[in-house]
Amino acid sequence: MSVRLVHYSDIENACDDPVRMGQLAGTIQSIHGEDTVVAGTGDNTAPGVLAHYCEGRQALPFFRAVSTDVETVGNHDFDFGTAPILDVISESPQEWIVANVTDGDSESGCSPGIAELDGTTVLHRDGQLVGFVGVIDPATPRIAPTGASELTVTSPVESVRTALSELSQTVDQFVVLAHLRSDFETAVAAVDGVDVVLGGHVHRERHEIVDGTLVVRPGANGQVVWEVELFDGNRPPMATRHSTAEGPIDESMADTTREQLADVDLLETVATVDDPIYRDIDRRTRGESRVGNLVADAYRWAADADVAFVHNGGLREGRPLSGEVTAGEMASVNPFRGKVEALHVSGDQLRTLLDAAFRPHRDDGRLWHGDISGMTVEYDTEAGRLVSVAVNDQPIEAGREYRIATSSYVVYSDDWPIPRETTVDSFGPPFKTVADYARQEGLTVQVDGRLREC
Incomplete structure (x- = not known):
């Protein structure tokens, strides 16, 4: 006897792409059966362009189409505040679980x-x-951009240990739904008694064995689904990777x-491009990229600024921009609300900001965290320092x-060295600016x- 887990995560701006959503739903449906549990691990309601118009509700037809059984929340599920995600939770078919969020003290809100x-x-299968x-x-x-600042989030490792102590005597298998960075994901996998970690964030x-525990993560934007088979007895779990691009398409999805895109005028063709502009993470986080230049140029254009700086963690993957490109496709490149902001900084402050853009990332090895416009920057990768900066x-x-x-x-986050005392001019949201x-x-x-x- 066996149980199969069908795992998706971080759908994000796949919700803006009819083909990807159809292929994602079709792939899951093709491997669904009476012995399956369909599980999501967060960031499946946002970010994305439709998400801004629907506040996460655009994901409901997908949840229903694939009959999701269980899900945990991710940081971006709070992009529009707590009330909208609670509305989605109340209307979706799956059970939502999260063990390490507490009420906090009486003043936490x-x-x-x-x-x-x-x-x-606990779910019963086969x-x-x-x-x-x-x-x-x-x-x-x-x-989380807006909605989670008042949450009290405790240790995921301790929460997993507590859950195991409560359930270990009654369950045959124990699975963690983890919307965590890689080091925490590895730490919960190392907890004795965990059989599988389904990761997100x-x-x-990721497909790895950690201290005897299977860890899988599909990456972002609905491109991969993992099928994990849990066997009765001592046989270890087995994982099969499914590329949704190769799967069947659910035309209804x-x-x-x-229809959702048409309702908010996102199917209009705004430009054409003969040489495809690729959006994969390796191209845009290892140095200069066309998609990064595009977004930085758009910011500078909108604000009539000398220079522009874009944190490339806010750019999202997807199919290349090619041929006739719609407003929705353009907006999905940088699908965040907020504002494009313009402010005045000194040359020293600008150099400090650029210096902060060069730093290794613990999860994906990124070196360069910014995209620029109106500037030329030289960097010594071996020495780890800026060599020169020129403006125009x-x-x-x-x-x-x-x-x-x-x-x-970038202006208001503590992660970036922007002077807070500077007057800021605000323009449109990034997703509209790029389109x-x-x-x-x-x-x-x-x-x-x-x-x-x-």
Whole structure:
């Protein structure tokens, strides 16, 4: 006897692509059976362009189409506040679980609706009882754009241990639904008694055995589904990877997504491009990329600024921009609300910001975390330092004032060294800015040597 887990995560802006949503739903449906549990591990209601218009409800037809059984929340599920995600939870077919969110103290303001979700559940399939616990990243109150700042998130490792102590005598298998960064994901996998960790949050795939525990992660945007078979007895779990691009398409799901996009005027063609603009994470986080240049140029254009800086963690993967490109496809490149902001900084402050963009990332090895416009930057990768910065081909002047365009996240986040005392001019949201720029200026962007390694 065996139980099969069908695992998706971090759908995000796949909800803006009818083909991807149809293929994702079709792939899951093709491997669904009476012995399956369909499980999601967060960030499946946001971010994305439709998400801004629907506040996460655009995901409901997908949840129903694939008959999701169990899910945990992710940081982006709070993008529009606590109330919208609670509405989605109340209307979706699956049971939502999260064990490491608490009410906190009486002054925290944490919504009891999230804290009162069950942390665990037990499902019966093919003669086996499978226990599930959901845990989210402790950084969620800091990294969720708006809706999670008042959540109290405790240790995922301790929450998993507590759940195991409560369920270990009654279940045959124990599975963690983990919306965690990689080191926490590894730590919960090392807890004695965990059979499988279904991961999310990090946008790179994972298939690994950690201390005898199977860990799988599908990456982002509905491109991969994992099928995990849990066997009765001592036989270890087995994982099969399914590429949704190679799977069948659920035409009904694709049509539903098209209707959702049409309802908010996102199917309009705004530009054409002959040379496809690729959006994969390796291209845009290892140095200069066309898609990064495109977004940075759009910010500078919108704010009429000297320079622009874009945190490339806010850019999202998807199919290449090719041929006739719609407003929805353009907006999905940088699908966040907030604002494009313009402020004045000194040359020294600008250099400090650029220096902060060069740092290794613990989860995916990224080196370069920013995209730029109006500047040329040289960086010594071996020494780990900036060599030179020029603005409009002129060496940067320490005391000179420059007008810089960037996002609300960069301006107001503690992660970036932006002076808080500076007056800020606000423009449209990033997702609309990028679409408007393509409509007005076209998509002729190239890699032009603005970021150079030496």
